[in-house]
Amino acid sequence: MTDIKIDGPLLNLFENSSIALVLAEVAGDHHLLMVNERFSELTGYGAEDVVGKNCRLLQTSPDGRQASNHEAKAKLRQFLTGDEASVRTPIVNFRKDGTPFVNLLFMSRLTTSGGVTRYIFASQFDISRSNPHLLDQYDQELGGALSRIRPLLEGHNVMLEGTLSTIANSTNAIAQAKVTLAELDRNPTH
Numbered sequence: 001m002t003d004i005k006i007d008g009p010l011l012n013l014f015e016n017s018s019i020a021l022v023l024a025e026v027a028g029d030h031h032l033l034m035v036n037e038r039f040s041e042l043t044g045y046g047a048e049d050v051v052g053k054n055c056r057l058l059q060t061s062p063d064g065r066q067a068s069n070h071e072a073k074a075k076l077r078q079f080l081t082g083d084e085a086s087v088r089t090p091i092v093n094f095r096k097d098g099t100p101f102v103n104l105l106f107m108s109r110l111t112t113s114g115g116v117t118r119y120i121f122a123s124q125f126d127i128s129r130s131n132p133h134l135l136d137q138y139d140q141e142l143g144g145a146l147s148r149i150r151p152l153l154e155g156h157n158v159m160l161e162g163t164l165s166t167i168a169n170s171t172n173a174i175a176q177a178k179v180t181l182a183e184l185d186r187n188p189t190h
């Protein structure tokens with residue numbers, strides 16, 4: 001049973017957002033409950049492809065290519081099993097058409113007043129085809145989405161934890177993501 005009713009204002013916020021937003025359940029294997037239109041535009045996967053599944057499917061292309069992503073996955077697992085309020089990491093993902101991209105993934109937890117995490121909220125951004133201005137704009141929109149979601153959760157016995165830590169050196173982070181993508185083109189399994 002989900003406590004959050006995914007309709008009304010929360011659904012509107014997701015659908016009207018200009019950035020990719022998703023929500024997953026913590027129970028079980030963190031299955032996606034909802035993804036918005038921007039997520040589908042970014043990844044090529046519609047809600048019908050991914051709701052009820054774990055988002056790790058983005059780590060493998062439809063023809064079976066996979067990037068190593070060891071460091072990123074360790075960080076995500078640490079977040080999911082630990083008690084940090086939020087996490088942010090680049091991770092190599094593949095669109096439904098097989099195109100790779102470096103996803104700057106942000107996740108934060110929705111916890112009950114008793115401190116139990118019930119849902120994970122996340123947002124995805126293609127940092128490998130970006131520039132510092134677009135990344136700043138994305139950060140502002142993500143920060144705005146976080147502050148608009150908070151009041152919508154009142155009455156649902158959950159609150160959104162964490163704040164958005166901005167990327168210290170966005171120029172550098174974008175350059176690094178482009179290098180990662182170029183390496184992947186040369187050697188698709190690494």
Ligand SMILES: Cc1cc2nc3c(=O)[nH]c(=O)nc-3n(C[C@H](O)[C@H](O)[C@H](O)COP(=O)(O)O)c2cc1C
Binds near residue numbers: 024058092121122
């Ligand atoms: C709400 C939510 C959104 C996620 N979004 C992504 C994503 O966009 N790309 C990705 O590679 N992993 C994403 N993940 C992380 C994976 O689902 C998974 O937790 C991660 O790969 C580490 O666990 P594993 O080692 O069991 O795969 C997301 C997880 C959650 C809970």
